[in-house]
Amino acid sequence: MKNLFNTIIIMAVLYSCGETVKKVEDRAENATEINPESKEKTVAKTADNSTYLCKINGEEWGYTSADGLVSRNSSTNVRTATITFIKKLAKGSESVQLEYDVDANTLTRVLAELKRPDMEGNLFTNFYNQSADRLDRNPKASMSGSITLSEDQRVAAGNALFTVQNDFEKDKLGNASDLLITISDLNFSGVPYSDTDDLKKLFKK
Numbered sequence: 283m284k285n286l287f288n289t290i291i292i293m294a295v296l297y298s299c300g301e302t303v304k305k306v307e308d309r310a311e312n313a314t315e316i317n318p319e320s321k322e323k324t325v326a327k328t329a330d331n332s333t334y335l336c337k338i339n340g341e342e343w344g345y346t347s348a349d350g351l352v353s354r355n356s357s358t359n360v361r362t363a364t365i366t367f368i369k370k371l372a373k374g375s376e377s378v379q380l381e382y383d384v385d386a387n388t389l390t391r392v393l394a395e396l397k398r399p400d401m402e403g404n405l406f407t408n409f410y411n412q413s414a415d416r417l418d419r420n421p422k423a424s425m426s427g428s429i430t431l432s433e434d435q436r437v438a439a440g441n442a443l444f445t446v447q448n449d450f451e452k453d454k455l456g457n458a459s460d461l462l463i464t465i466s467d468l469n470f471s472g473v474p475y476s477d478t479d480d481l482k483k484l485f486k487k
Contacts, residue, residue, distance in 0.1 A: 332369055335378065336442075336468035338396070339459065345378070346370045350438050350475030352384065352431065361385055363429055365438060365473055371397065374407070378465070380442055382429040389427030390414045392444050394463065399456040406454070410446040410463055420447055422462060431475070439471035 328334050332344030345367035352363045361384035369376045374397065381391035394410040412423050427442030445464045452461055 335367055335470060337466050338394075338463055343376075343378070343465075344369060348470070348473045350473050352475055352477040352479075354479060362390070363431065363438060363475065365429070365440070365470070365475070367470075373405075378468075380427065380440070382427065382440065384429065384431065387428050388414070389425050389429075389442050389444070392425055392442070392446060392465075394446065394465070396463070398451075398460045400454050401456050403456060406451070408448050408451050408455070408460065410448050412444065412446040422447055427468075436475055436477070437471075438473045438475050441470075442468040 328342045328344035330344065332346050333348075334342060334344045336343055346369050348365070348367045350363060350365040352361060354361050363382045363384050364379065365382070366377060366379045375395075376397055377393075377395045379393040380389060382388065383390050391413045392411070396408050396410065397405040398408045400406050412420070412425060414425055417423050417425070423445055425442070425444035425446075427440060427444070429438060429440035431438050443466055445462060447462050448455065448460065455461060
């Protein structure tokens with residue numbers, strides 16, 4: 283009887299140890315699976331904890347929110363996708379907006395609202411606006427880009443590269459280098475968008 287009791291105790295201990303080892307192994311496997319995702323999210327963040335989008339004159343720029351709108355011109359029937367990235371700041375905000383011709387899959391207009399220092403070093407909003415059909419007016423300006431729309435999931439992915447000049451606040455800028463901005467390495471994906479065609483379908487019902 284004593285031997286049977288001892289045997290039961292030993293088996294219980296071994297079983298408990300086995301479960302403990304299994305739990306440790308499971309935790310190690312889970313940690314291995316989670317770490318790459320965490321690393322990817324960390325890489326995608328800029329120094330100010332915004333989501334990395336592009337480089338502006340070589341400096342990283344990120345956004346805190348993004349959305350899109352796809353509309354159709356009633357006269358030309360051309361579909362335009364407008365993607366807007368907003369970066370919330372301690373005071374005010376900055377933004378980068380892109381317009382694409384969906385059918386031609388080309389970048390047609392860009393608008394950037396960025397905080398830049400004035401003559402006294404105080405930050406103020408600067409507007410950088412350029413349309414593809416007016417590039418001939420500014421030989422320094424250029425733009426290119428493409429977009430892909432996932433019609434089922436209603437998310438957009440795309441890229442852009444452009445150089446735009448500030449024609450509005452150029453006399454107030456404190457740094458001459460801020461007169462012309464080049465936005466490079468701009469890639470995005472998974473940006474949700476709404477389509478005005480959906481609203482038209484609802485009204486027809």
